[in-house]
Amino acid sequence: MNTQHIMDILKRVDLFDGLSDAYLEALGGIARHMSLDKGQTVFFAGDAGNGFYLVRSGRVKIFKSSFSGKEHILHVFGFGEAFGEVAVFAGDKFPASAMTLAASELLFFPRKAFLELLAKEPELALQMLALLSKRLRSFVNKVEELSLKEVPARLAGHFLLLAASGNTSTFHLDLSKTELSKYLGTIPETLSRVLKKMDDQGLIHGNGAEIEIIDMQGLEELAEGVSKL
Amino acid sequence: MNTQHIMDILKRVDLFDGLSDAYLEALGGIARHMSLDKGQTVFFAGDAGNGFYLVRSGRVKIFKSSFSGKEHILHVFGFGEAFGEVAVFAGDKFPASAMTLAASELLFFPRKAFLELLAKEPELALQMLALLSKRLRSFVNKVEELSLKEVPARLAGHFLLLAASGNTSTFHLDLSKTELSKYLGTIPETLSRVLKKMDDQGLIHGNGAEIEIIDMQGLEELAEGVSKL
DNA sequence: CGGCTGATTGAATCAGATCAACTGCTGTGG
DNA sequence: CCACAGCAGTTGATCTGATTCAATCAGCCG
Numbered sequence: 001m002n003t004q005h006i007m008d009i010l011k012r013v014d015l016f017d018g019l020s021d022a023y024l025e026a027l028g029g030i031a032r033h034m035s036l037d038k039g040q041t042v043f044f045a046g047d048a049g050n051g052f053y054l055v056r057s058g059r060v061k062i063f064k065s066s067f068s069g070k071e072h073i074l075h076v077f078g079f080g081e082a083f084g085e086v087a088v089f090a091g092d093k094f095p096a097s098a099m100t101l102a103a104s105e106l107l108f109f110p111r112k113a114f115l116e117l118l119a120k121e122p123e124l125a126l127q128m129l130a131l132l133s134k135r136l137r138s139f140v141n142k143v144e145e146l147s148l149k150e151v152p153a154r155l156a157g158h159f160l161l162l163a164a165s166g167n168t169s170t171f172h173l174d175l176s177k178t179e180l181s182k183y184l185g186t187i188p189e190t191l192s193r194v195l196k197k198m199d200d201q202g203l204i205h206g207n208g209a210e211i212e213i214i215d216m217q218g219l220e221e222l223a224e225g226v227s228k229l
Numbered sequence: 230m231n232t233q234h235i236m237d238i239l240k241r242v243d244l245f246d247g248l249s250d251a252y253l254e255a256l257g258g259i260a261r262h263m264s265l266d267k268g269q270t271v272f273f274a275g276d277a278g279n280g281f282y283l284v285r286s287g288r289v290k291i292f293k294s295s296f297s298g299k300e301h302i303l304h305v306f307g308f309g310e311a312f313g314e315v316a317v318f319a320g321d322k323f324p325a326s327a328m329t330l331a332a333s334e335l336l337f338f339p340r341k342a343f344l345e346l347l348a349k350e351p352e353l354a355l356q357m358l359a360l361l362s363k364r365l366r367s368f369v370n371k372v373e374e375l376s377l378k379e380v381p382a383r384l385a386g387h388f389l390l391l392a393a394s395g396n397t398s399t400f401h402l403d404l405s406k407t408e409l410s411k412y413l414g415t416i417p418e419t420l421s422r423v424l425k426k427m428d429d430q431g432l433i434h435g436n437g438a439e440i441e442i443i444d445m446q447g448l449e450e451l452a453e454g455v456s457k458l
Numbered sequence: 459c460g461g462c463t464g465a466t467t468g469a470a471t472c473a474g475a476t477c478a479a480c481t482g483c484t485g486t487g488g
Numbered sequence: 489c490c491a492c493a494g495c496a497g498t499t500g501a502t503c504t505g506a507t508t509c510a511a512t513c514a515g516c517c518g
Contacts, residue, residue, distance in 0.1 A: 064369065066377035067454040074372060089355070090362035095369040118355075125354035126318070126347075132361040133319035139368035140293065140315075140324040143303060146375045147414040148295035150473070178496065185376040190474060192498055225296040379505070407464065419506060421466050437465095 006031060006107070009056055013080045015127050023121055030113040034106040042084075042098035042106070049087025049094045051110040055079055058104025063182070064096045073183040074142070075135075076101065076175065082131065088114065089132075101179070146185050149225055152194050154184045156223035159204065159211060169213040177209075197229050235260065235336070238285055242309045244356050252350055259342040263335045271313075271327035271335070278316025278323045280339040284308055287333025292411070293325045302412040303371070304364075305330065305404065311360065317343065330408070375414050378454055381423050383413045385452035388433065388440060398442040406438075426458050 006028040010016050016024060031054075036042065042053065045064060053060075055077050062075045062083055074096055077083050087094050088111045118124055145154045158180075162171045173180060181191040198204045203219050205212045213219060221227040235257040239245050245253060260283075265271065271282065274293060282289075284306050291304045291312055303325055306312050316323050317340045347353055374383045387409075391400045402409060410420040427433045432448050434441045442448060450456040 064373045064377065066373075070377055072372060072376040074369065086362045086365050088362075089358040090360075090366060095366045115355075119351050122348050122351060122354065125351065125358065126344075128358060129318040129354065129361065131319075132358065132365060133315045133317075136315050136361060136364060136368065137319060137324045139365065139372065140303065142372055143301060143368065143375065144293045144295075146372065147301040148293065148299055176496070187475065188497065189476085189499085193474095196498085405464070416507065417465070418467085418508085422506095425466085 006033075009054075009080075009107070013054065013082075015054075015080075015082055015131055016124070017127065018123055019121065023117075023124075026117055027109070027114075030117065031107040031109055034108055036100045036104050036106065038100055038102050038104075040100050042100065043094050045094055045097045047094050048092050049084055050092065050112075051108050051114065052082055052084040052088050053098070054082050054107040054109065056105040056107055058106075059101040060098055060104060060106070061101050061179070062096050062098050071182050072185055073179065075138075076179075076183070085128070085132065087111075101175075150228075151184065151186050151190055152198070152229040153223050153225050154186075155191070155194055155198070156203075156219045158184065159213060160216075160219055160223055162211075163213055163216075169216065171211060173209040173211060194229065201229065235262075238283075238309075238336070242283065242311075244283075244309075244311055244360055245353070246356065247352055248350065252346075252353075255346055256338070256343075259346065260336040260338055263337055265329045265333050265335065267329055267331050267333075269329050271329065272323050274323055274326045276323050277321050278313055279321070279341075280337050280343065281311055281313040281317050282327070283311050283336040283338065285334040285336055287335075288330040289327055289333060289335070290330050290408070291325050291327050300411050301414055302408065304367075305408075305412070314357070314361065316340075330404075379457075380413065380415050380419055381427070381458040382452050382454050383415075384420070384423055384427070385432075385448045387413065388442060389445075389448055389452055391440075392442055392445075398445065400440060402438040402440060423458065430458065 007021075007024060010024045010028055016027065019027075033056075034053075036058070042060060043049065057079060059076060059078050060083060061073050062077065063071050063073045065071045075083065083098060084094060118128070145157065149157075162174065163169055175183060177191055177195075178188050181188045184191065195204075195206055199206050201218075203213075203215045203222070205214055218227070222229065236250075236253060239253045239257055245256065248256075262285075263282075265287070267287075271289060272278065286308060288305060288307045289312060290302050291306065292300050292302045294300045304312070312327060313323055347357070374386065378386075391403070392398055404412060406420055406424075407417045410417045413420065424433075424435055427448075428435050430447075432442075432444045432451070434443055447456070451458065
């Protein structure tokens with residue numbers, strides 16, 4: 001909780017990569033600490049946002065809910081990742097809601113103080129531009145998947161990503177199946193059925209949250225939309 | 230085509246708002262001019278991108294196409310709008326494809342030269358951050374609409390936007406109905422049916438590309454998902 | 459006057475959502 | 489320590505919004 005501790009965190013944050021210790025010190029100086037239980041709301045879509053957040057521990061989901069209560073998860077952020085920046089640079093309302101998926105500690109960077117610091121360090125602006133660009137890229141993917149691909153293809157793509165990030169053919173799901181279905185833009189029932197079908201057809205072997213990829217190429221074809229379940 | 234002419238353009242570009250003449254001069258100095266016919270490809274998704282573009286005249290659509298040939302239009306950009314920036318700041322591949330919807334003139338800003346200039350002008354970095362943030366916001370909306378709303382709601386929302394931007398209850402569609410359907414994540418047949426239904430129910434009156442909103446509140450309820458067609 | 463492209467309409471089909479019932483696990487309190 | 493409440497997950501039956509396929513129509517250009 002002391003300054004030194006915060007410095008350790010900030011040094012490991014991609015967004016702040018390559019910044020001087022003195023500058024990180026200044027950043028740490030403006031950050032406010034927050035501690036939240038599981039399932040607590042950080043902010044709602046439409047709330048006025050006067051700063052952004054950084055995940056120090058735990059996990060946070062960013063999502064949109066519909067009038068009828070359906071929910072679509074846009075991102076899940078973990079250690080060292082930032083969210084809520086959009087409200088800092090454009091408009092002042094958060095475009096989506098944020099809620100903790102587990103007990104979490106967050107750092108909050110107030111807009112005004114952050115912008116003042118940003119003006120002094122062009123490198124940080126570039127990092128921020130890179131971050132937002134990557135996020136745009138991921139949104140392009142999401143739109144592509146939602147609009148151009150079916151649920152099995154999306155799920156296959158997700159599995160391939162998980163496998164690639166861990167560099168193994170076996171991994172365990174990073175979200176409960178209910179949350180995963182909301183992330184993929186579907187519902188638990190459909191996810192369950194697709195999972196079963198993939199298993200039946202020998203593409204994967206699933207055991208609870210443990211997934212083993214059996215037929216990597218088959219999954220890739222499915223993800224590309226070349227083949228179907 | 231001469232420098233003066235380019236300066237006139239640059240001065241009217243939101244992204245470059247508030248920048249000094251000298252700086253705009255420098256920007257104009259690195260820009261390359263391009264002239265394209267209708268239906269020409271500016272770049273394909275996955276192409277290496279070593280710069281971004283600004284629309285000087287005409288219109289350009291940014292889209293993703295699926296393996297099976299379906300296409301989803303992410304944005305349509307007109308005068309003074311920039312596209313392809315993602316490749317400048319993150320990775321080097323364009324996440325989506327770009328094609329002219331009409332004969333167009335573009336300005337191309339090479340990455341390296343642009344980044345050098347950017348480093349000298351923090352204000353431009355802020356404008357760029359604002360631009361990307363706005364774009365992120367629009368993507369959040371798109372995902373919300375695709376995943377959480379049905380076609381009638383998306384179309385109603387689009388109409389309300391068009392009406393709001395022109396401040397009139399009558400307007401004409403900015404895209405052909407086929408292109409509009411690709412923008413809304415559906416197909417021409419469905420769009421046609423929904424349009425007819427809206428007309429039948431007295432929400433709008435359509436005549437070719439001319440649309441008149443009859444029942445604004447009804448449309449709003451439809452867009453929100455409160456009511457259905 | 460053809461012939462092309464965009465738009466419309468109808469019929470059939472399909473992917474996925476909804477509704478409902480059931481299983482199994484976990485954690486809590488008697 | 490067991491019972492049971494409660495929630496995640498699964499499975500089945502049904503429904504529906506939207507796509508697909510097919511045919512027709514309207515406008516426009518050469």
